[in-house]
Amino acid sequence: MMKKTKIVRITDVERDRESLNEAGRIIRAGGLVVFPTETVYGIGANGLDGDACRSIYTAKGRPSDNPLILTVPDKKGVMQVARELPPLAEALLDRFWPGPLTVIFPRRPNVPDAATGGLDTVALRCPDHAVARAFLRSAGVPVAGPSANLSGRPSPTTAAEAAHDMEGRVDMIIDGGPCHIGVESTIVECTDERTVTILRPGGVTAAMLGEVAERVLVDTALSGTAGVPKAPGMKYRHYAPAAAMIVYVGSGEAVAAAIAAQRRETAGKRIGYLVSSETAAVLPQENCYIWGNRGDKAALANQLYGGLLFFDSHPVDLILAEGVDEDGLGAAIMNRMGKAAGGHVVVL
Ligand code: TXA
Ligand code: MG
Numbered sequence: 170m171m172k173k174t175k176i177v178r179i180t181d182v183e184r185d186r187e188s189l190n191e192a193g194r195i196i197r198a199g200g201l202v203v204f205p206t207e208t209v210y211g212i213g214a215n216g217l218d219g220d221a222c223r224s225i226y227t228a229k230g231r232p233s234d235n236p237l238i239l240t241v242p243d244k245k246g247v248m249q250v251a252r253e254l255p256p257l258a259e260a261l262l263d264r265f266w267p268g269p270l271t272v273i274f275p276r277r278p279n280v281p282d283a284a285t286g287g288l289d290t291v292a293l294r295c296p297d298h299a300v301a302r303a304f305l306r307s308a309g310v311p312v313a314g315p316s317a318n319l320s321g322r323p324s325p326t327t328a329a330e331a332a333h334d335m336e337g338r339v340d341m342i343i344d345g346g347p348c349h350i351g352v353e354s355t356i357v358e359c360t361d362e363r364t365v366t367i368l369r370p371g372g373v374t375a376a377m378l379g380e381v382a383e384r385v386l387v388d389t390a391l392s393g394t395a396g397v398p399k400a401p402g403m404k405y406r407h408y409a410p411a412a413a414m415i416v417y418v419g420s421g422e423a424v425a426a427a428i429a430a431q432r433r434e435t436a437g438k439r440i441g442y443l444v445s446s447e448t449a450a451v452l453p454q455e456n457c458y459i460w461g462n463r464g465d466k467a468a469l470a471n472q473l474y475g476g477l478l479f480f481d482s483h484p485v486d487l488i489l490a491e492g493v494d495e496d497g498l499g500a501a502i503m504n505r506m507g508k509a510a511g512g513h514v515v516v517l
Contacts, residue, residue, distance in 0.1 A: 171337045171338075172201075172337060172338060172339060172340055173340075174332070174335070174336045174337055174338070174339055174340065174341065174342055175340065175341045175342070176328070176332060176336075176341070176342045176344060177191075177192075177341065177342070177343055177344065178328075178344040178345075179300050179303075179343050179344065179345055180345075180346070182299055182300060182303040188343070189303050189304055189307045190307055191341070192204070192304050192307060192308070192341055192343060193304070193306075193307030193308045193309060195340045195341055196213060196214065196215050196221075196308040196310065196312060197215060197308065197309065197310065199214070199215060199218055199220060199221045199224075200214070200221070200339075200340040200341075201213065201214050201221075201224060201225065201228055201338070201339040201340055201341075202214075202304070202339065202340060202341045202342075202343065203317045203328075203331045203332075203335050203339050203341070203342040203343065204300070204301055204304050204312075204314070204343045204345070205298055205300055205301060205328070205343060205344070205345030205346065205348060206240075206296035206297075206298045206301045206314075206348060207268070207269060207296055207297045207298045207301075207348060207349055207350050207372075208269050208296070208348055208350045208351070208352060208353050208354050208371070208372060209316050209317070209324035209325060209326055209348055209351070209352070209353055209474070210316065210317040210324070210325040210326065210327075210328065210330070210331040210348065211240065211296075211301075211312075211314035211315065211316060211317055212225055212228060212229065212314065212315060212316070212317040212331075212335060212339060213240070213304070213308070213312040213313065213314045214312065214313045215308070215310050215312070215313070216237070216239040216240075216250070216280070216284050216310060216311040216312055216313040217250075217279055217280065217281065217310050217311065218281070218310075219281035219282070219283040219284070220283075221313070222237060222281055222283035222284045222313050223283045225237060225313060225315060226283075228335065228338040228339060229315065229318070229319055229320050230319050230320045230321075231315070231320040232320070233283070233286065234286045234287070234401060235286055235401045235402045236284065236285045236286035236288055236291075236292065236401060236402075237284050237285070237286075237292075237313040237314070237315050238271050238292045238293070238294050238313070238314055238315060238354075238356075239280070239284065239291055239292065239293050239294075239311040239312065239313055239314070240293075240294050240295070240296060240301070240305060240311065240312045240313070240314040241293060241294070241295050241305060241311050241312075242295065242302045242305035242306045243266075243267075243295060243302075244262050244263075244266060244295070246293070246295070246305075246311055247262070247274065247293055249277075249279075249311060250274075250276060250277050250279065250280050250291050250293070250311050251274035251275065251276065251277065251291060251293065252274070252275040252276060252277050253274070253275055254274070255359055255362070256362065257359045257362055257363065257365070257381075257382060258272055258274065258359045260381050260382075261357070261359070261365070261378075261381055261382075262295075264380070264381050265373050265377070265381075266295040266297075267295045267296055267297035267298075267302065268295070268296075268297045268372070268373065269296075269297070269350055269353075269354040269355060269371050269372030269373055270294065270354055270355050270357065270371075270372075270373040271292050271293065271294040271354045271355065271356040271357070271369075271371075272292070272293055272294075272356075272357055272358075272359070273290045273291070273292050273293075273356070273357070273358040273359075273368070274290060274291055274292075274293060275289065275290055275291075276288075276289060276290055276291035277291075284313050286401060290358075292356060292400075293311075294314075294354055298345065300343060300345035301345070304343060316353060317331040317334065317335050317339075318330075318331075318334050319334045319335075321409055322334060322408075322409075323408045323410075323473075323474040323477045323478055323509070324352075324353060324408070324474055325474070326347060326348040326351050326471070326474050326475060327346075327347050327348070327475070328342055328343075328344035328345070328346075330474070330475070330478055348471075349471065350372045350470060350471065351470045351471035351472065351473060351474060351475075352371055352372065352470045352473065352474075352498075352501045352502065352505055353369065353371055353501075354369075354371045354372060354373070355367060355369065355370060355371030355372060355373040355374075355378075355501070356368040356369040356371070356400050357378065358399065359382075360386065363382060363383035363384055364382060364383070364384040364385075364386060365378050365381075365382040365384070365385050365386070366385075366386040366387070366388055366399070367385065367386070367387045367388060367391075368388045368391075368398065368399045368400035368403065369391075369400050369402075369403055369504070370387075370391070370500040370501040370504050371501045372470075372498065372501065374497045374498060374500065374501075375387070375500065376497065388400070388403075390403070390404075391403060391504065408474070408477060408505050408508050408509045409508070409509055409511070410477045410480050410481075410488060410509060411480070411481070411484065412441065412480055412484070412485050412486055412487055412488050413486070413487050413488070413510075413511075413513075414487070414488040414489075414490060414509055414510040414511070414513065415431065415487070415488070415489055415490065415510060415513045415514075415515060416490045416491070416492045416503075416506045416507065416509075416510045416513065416514045416515065417489070417490070417491055417492065417515050417517060418491075418492040418493065418494065418503070418514065418515070418516050418517065419516065419517030420517070421445075421447055421448065421463055423517035424444075424448055424491050424517065425448055425451050427515065427517055428442070428444075428448070428452070428489050428491075429451075431487075431489055432489075435486075435487055438485075438486040438487055439456065439484070439485040439486045439487070440456065440485055440486070440487050440488075440489060441456040441457070441458070441479075441480050441483060441485035441487070441488045441489070442456065442457040442458065442488070442489055442490070443458050443460060443476045443477070443479075443480075443488055443489075443490040443491065444457065444458075444459065444460070444489075444490065444491040445459065445460065445461060445462060445463035445464075445465075445491055446459050446461065446462055446463070447462065447463045448463070448491050456480075456483050456485050458472075458475075458476040458479045458480075460472035460473065460476050460491075463491075464493065466493050466497060466498040466499055466502060467498065469492075469493055469502055470498055470501065470502050473502060473505060473506065474505075476490075477509055490506060490509075490510070492506050492514065
């Protein structure tokens, strides 16, 4: 069923109060509102209303065993839906909230199965974005907020990208400008009193988590070697562009040489490039998306999904991409790039 989608631009949470009030009313009435965060755009519904949560799955075309993150405006929101707040989890919230960190908690019974995919836990996040938090306060309930893309597509980092996937499927889209991080939050669970396990790498890095927890582990299933990922969404081939993709990681010369060799091998096919400005200098300009300067991980995180979506309007048969090493924010970037490329990452 097509919905009439109202698109509102919010730059000033005081001046645009009426639009925020309306967004809050839509949520409480069971409707859907796309909203900006510092990571990517989310699609919000009342996280305590099972029917509203189910309508998110319909709007996204998302498998219903994949649980939703609940988004709250501050730490006070946690005890509305979490059964307990262990000291380590509290230390994480004190250090990283608001910010790109999602923490898994044991859930209270008021959280519907539709939000958690039937799990006994609930994922909570507090975005570092003034418009997002004003919207959450206006809603007055925890807001289920997965990324605002159709299932399998890259997450939107601008309102226009979100509208491309969600117009006609939601009641309102709040345009709060481009997201400044560009990849989704880090998801962690507190495995014991001193151990944090990363279920999805993101804007809060392993080194940053190590400042709070004695031990930082990574879900072994993420490396693709063994087991089922603890964050159910990580098992899907997300973020996939229509074209095949190969990612190269190495020195500037090695990446340029590998791309040149692959071009000779695939002569006659349409090739697109998703590379640094330095590598772009030795490539054709056509179908070339420059993500930033070589090694600038913040720029690559910020431009990655926009770069993948560029190839919607510039169709090619093969995308040759330049990645980064896995230190710091590189872990999140290479996790997403690896998924986009179906695991086809070449370390030179
Ligand atoms: O940055 C973000 O986290 C963005 C913005 C919009 O807030 N949201 C986001 O949501 O990326 P989504 O739904 O696209 O990804 C949520 C991930 C999925 O992989 C899901 O499986 C996992 O979180 N997840 C949710 N609840 C969980 C739980 N109780 N236990 C383990 N994983 C969970
Ligand atoms: Mg998503």
